[in-house]
Amino acid sequence: MHEQRDGFKSIGLIGRLGSSKVVDTLTRLMHYLERGGYHVVIEDRTATVMPDHGCPEASRRTLGELCDLVIVVGGDGSLLGAARTLCLSGTLMLGVNRGRLGFLTDISPDEVEERVGQVLAGQYEVEERFLLDAELYRDGTLVGSGDALNEVVLHPGKAVRMIEFELFIDNQFVYSQRSDGLIMATPTGSTAYALSGGGSIMHPKLDVIELVPMFPHTLSSRPIVIDAASEIRVHIGETNQTYPHISCDGQTRAVAKPDDVLVVKRKPQRVQLVHPIGHNFYEVLRSKLGWSNRLGD
Numbered sequence: 001m002h003e004q005r006d007g008f009k010s011i012g013l014i015g016r017l018g019s020s021k022v023v024d025t026l027t028r029l030m031h032y033l034e035r036g037g038y039h040v041v042i043e044d045r046t047a048t049v050m051p052d053h054g055c056p057e058a059s060r061r062t063l064g065e066l067c068d069l070v071i072v073v074g075g076d077g078s079l080l081g082a083a084r085t086l087c088l089s090g091t092l093m094l095g096v097n098r099g100r101l102g103f104l105t106d107i108s109p110d111e112v113e114e115r116v117g118q119v120l121a122g123q124y125e126v127e128e129r130f131l132l133d134a135e136l137y138r139d140g141t142l143v144g145s146g147d148a149l150n151e152v153v154l155h156p157g158k159a160v161r162m163i164e165f166e167l168f169i170d171n172q173f174v175y176s177q178r179s180d181g182l183i184m185a186t187p188t189g190s191t192a193y194a195l196s197g198g199g200s201i202m203h204p205k206l207d208v209i210e211l212v213p214m215f216p217h218t219l220s221s222r223p224i225v226i227d228a229a230s231e232i233r234v235h236i237g238e239t240n241q242t243y244p245h246i247s248c249d250g251q252t253r254a255v256a257k258p259d260d261v262l263v264v265k266r267k268p269q270r271v272q273l274v275h276p277i278g279h280n281f282y283e284v285l286r287s288k289l290g291w292s293n294r295l296g297d
Helices: 020-035 060-066 076-086 109-120 281-289
Strands: 010-015 039-043 069-074 092-097 124-138 141-148 151-155 163-169 172-179 181-185 208-214 224-227 232-236 245-248 251-255 261-276
Touching: 010 020, 010 060, 010 076, 020 039, 020 069, 020 109, 039 060, 060 076, 069 076, 076 092, 076 124, 076 141, 092 109, 109 261, 124 151, 124 245, 124 251, 141 151, 141 245, 141 251, 151 163, 151 261, 163 181, 172 181, 172 208
Parallel strands: 010 039, 010 069, 069 092, 092 261
Antiparallel strands: 124 141, 124 261, 151 181, 151 245, 163 172, 163 232, 181 208, 208 224, 232 261, 245 251
16 A cells, blocks of 8 residues: 555546446536536547536646546546556546446446545555556567557467467577467456466566467467566567567557567556555455355355
8 A cells, every 4th residue: 555645636537438328427527526626637538528518628648747636437448548648647547437347447337426535535545557568679670669557469460370489588588489479468467368368367466477378389388477577578480471460458559570579578657546445356356257255145
């Protein structure tokens, strides 16, 4: 638990586009905050679905610089997108779930006033999550980059072909592999795509990265967990007949050619997630993954 900051004055709102339920929750939040005397700033893209809101607007990056707290209404995908920008300013982020699973956006819409009120009253915990930086090099020149809170993935794109690559960790050779690709996941991403690929669930406080092979040609290839301070280097095989894609949090950031090198490292900045007091990671897992409660409950 981190030392709590002295009060909130300016609060930013970001919402997932294309959902009337999100707009309803945003409007409800805006009115609640204004009644409380807070200065509310709406992200400019979010403002397009909130006509006549009457609040100042700002880009996502500027929002982080102007606000003490940013509330994201949507699913985990909405929070992932906001986190990649807001980590640069270290702005506190709070998620209201209007998506499906909601591992990161842990406030339900029907308890918005109560839970947000608790946070505004100083009853909250701050949890840091690290991100990954991905850079693609061609003949020593940077040709593509991206960052991810969940995972960086090397995959074949639309092609149905295996990828040949060599994996190095801190300049030490690990293995050559033929597979559908490789998932490089943070603890945050361990409950996302990596979990579907057979990876382990990792507690958010762990400072590690999980490497999960995607349908490897050899059955002996298994996920491995490494120190988050490590540098991961993936050398795309020269004989590949496909151009692998590099995706960050599900969005393609670059397309690699044979002999390219992908470098993945922990990002210097971290995301500052806010949870109401009493947030329990294992309770979230039980709820979202359908695990059994205690005997007799």
